[in-house]
Amino acid sequence: MIIKTNILNPVSQQKAEFIPEVFISISRGKISSISKATLSHDFIDHSDLICIPGFIDTHVHLSQFYIRGSHSPTLLHWLNTYTFIEEFRSKEPDFARKVAQDFFRDSIKKGTTTSVIYTAPLKQACDIAFEVAQNLGVRAVIGKTMMDSGCPDFLKENTNTSFKESVELFEKWNKKTDLLEYVFSPRFALTSSAELMQLIGDFAKANDAFIQTHLSENHEEIKTTLQLFPDCESYTAIYRKYNLLGPKTILGHVLHVDDNEIDILRETKSKVAHCPDSNFFLKSGMFPLKRLQEAGIDLALASDVAGGTSLSMLNVMKMCSFRQNDYVVSPQEAFYYATLGGAKVLGKEDIIGSIEEGKDADLVFIKNPDQNKYNCSELLSKLIYVNEEVEIISAMVAGRKMF
Ligand code: GUN
Ligand code: ZN
Numbered sequence: 214m215i216i217k218t219n220i221l222n223p224v225s226q227q228k229a230e231f232i233p234e235v236f237i238s239i240s241r242g243k244i245s246s247i248s249k250a251t252l253s254h255d256f257i258d259h260s261d262l263i264c265i266p267g268f269i270d271t272h273v274h275l276s277q278f279y280i281r282g283s284h285s286p287t288l289l290h291w292l293n294t295y296t297f298i299e300e301f302r303s304k305e306p307d308f309a310r311k312v313a314q315d316f317f318r319d320s321i322k323k324g325t326t327t328s329v330i331y332t333a334p335l336k337q338a339c340d341i342a343f344e345v346a347q348n349l350g351v352r353a354v355i356g357k358t359m360m361d362s363g364c365p366d367f368l369k370e371n372t373n374t375s376f377k378e379s380v381e382l383f384e385k386w387n388k389k390t391d392l393l394e395y396v397f398s399p400r401f402a403l404t405s406s407a408e409l410m411q412l413i414g415d416f417a418k419a420n421d422a423f424i425q426t427h428l429s430e431n432h433e434e435i436k437t438t439l440q441l442f443p444d445c446e447s448y449t450a451i452y453r454k455y456n457l458l459g460p461k462t463i464l465g466h467v468l469h470v471d472d473n474e475i476d477i478l479r480e481t482k483s484k485v486a487h488c489p490d491s492n493f494f495l496k497s498g499m500f501p502l503k504r505l506q507e508a509g510i511d512l513a514l515a516s517d518v519a520g521g522t523s524l525s526m527l528n529v530m531k532m533c534s535f536r537q538n539d540y541v542v543s544p545q546e547a548f549y550y551a552t553l554g555g556a557k558v559l560g561k562e563d564i565i566g567s568i569e570e571g572k573d574a575d576l577v578f579i580k581n582p583d584q585n586k587y588n589c590s591e592l593l594s595k596l597i598y599v600n601e602e603v604e605i606i607s608a609m610v611a612g613r614k615m616f
Contacts, residue, residue, distance in 0.1 A: 215238050215257070217257070218235065219262070220235055221589065222567050223566070225549065231588065236249070243573055262578040262579060265552070265576075266552045266576065267326025268552060269566065270526060271463060271484075272463065273331070275313060275331070276300045278518060279315075280299045281519045281523065286496070287496065288431040297364060309341040316524075317346060317351050320524045321608050321610075323525045324605045326565075327353065327556075327561075327565060327575065334375075336382065347390060351392065351615070352392040355396065356379070356395060357379055359375045359397070359400065361405065376416070383397070396463075400427065401426055401427040401434070414456025428467050430498075431468075442454075447473060448470075461560070468500055470501065475505065475508045486515040487513065493532060503540045512558065514550040544596075575610050576608070580603070582603075
């Protein structure tokens, strides 16, 4: 397949490029060449569109899709009032299938081709999410949320059962196809026993598996967590103690961390999912973007639906910029965190995140607001800040058209 189009690509944290009128050749799901000319007359003409790499959402809760926009004053109130009850609804297989289908369809319509997902703390719901992802052909890293303490009884798992079921899901689904991987997903320290965290940490390290959890999102959460683990000097130190940190660990939020905690994140090469829309919505606080960046920590953007209100990564980019009071986030930087930066967080920057020869063809085509008028920077600025007017025309994952 050959497509004539215009490429808008992330290059680095501060740089993007606009390459007009090129031919992208796709063979066996990969970009085999990008050239200024083609000898073939058989190409798809998308020269009126702009091609960007598919977005990567590094932290999102599939089973919470229907409760977007349920207003609450704080995180813990929101979890107890809406979230746990909603996640329990996925106990019904039909419901679990419907929410997974609706989630993935909306996600791909919004240009996201890779998602890092928490499902409800129910084995079958996670299994169904994988099935739906496989059938649709999307790229996803999926894990069953784990909770064995400090949560309502209707969702509380037995420690060993929680671990065993996650291992079974890992063995069934991890790398089952090129597009699917498993992520061990202890919700956060408040709902995890020390024993559960240690089991997960040790198993994931021994099996080179992803781990995801929440870290330091809300002041009340932090205070209660530190009371539960009095022998640890910080929230981050709890996760270090139980072997949860490392280069394949993605920590959501990371708002109220001190310099010692940032040192731990850097030393362990842990990754950070920044969820600005959710941080706004739940009044959780401002993300220390500059401090984490200066410490050299890999970070990327995430919707955190349903703490976040939308699966649109264009909206998340806008919130990333709006949520910083002193630091100016350029459109190029926000774009990087939603694409190539996300790939780096996943250790997949050689496969996805930008449009380059040899990478998988995870491509999104959008209507060009005005090709003649905008340069790269103006174009990106328009896409991010006037995102409600952006028309996403089609998307493909590994060369396969999704819509
Ligand atoms: N902390 C623990 N669980 C959650 C969740 O589901 N959403 C958010 N935003 N924070 C959490
Ligand atoms: Zn979350």
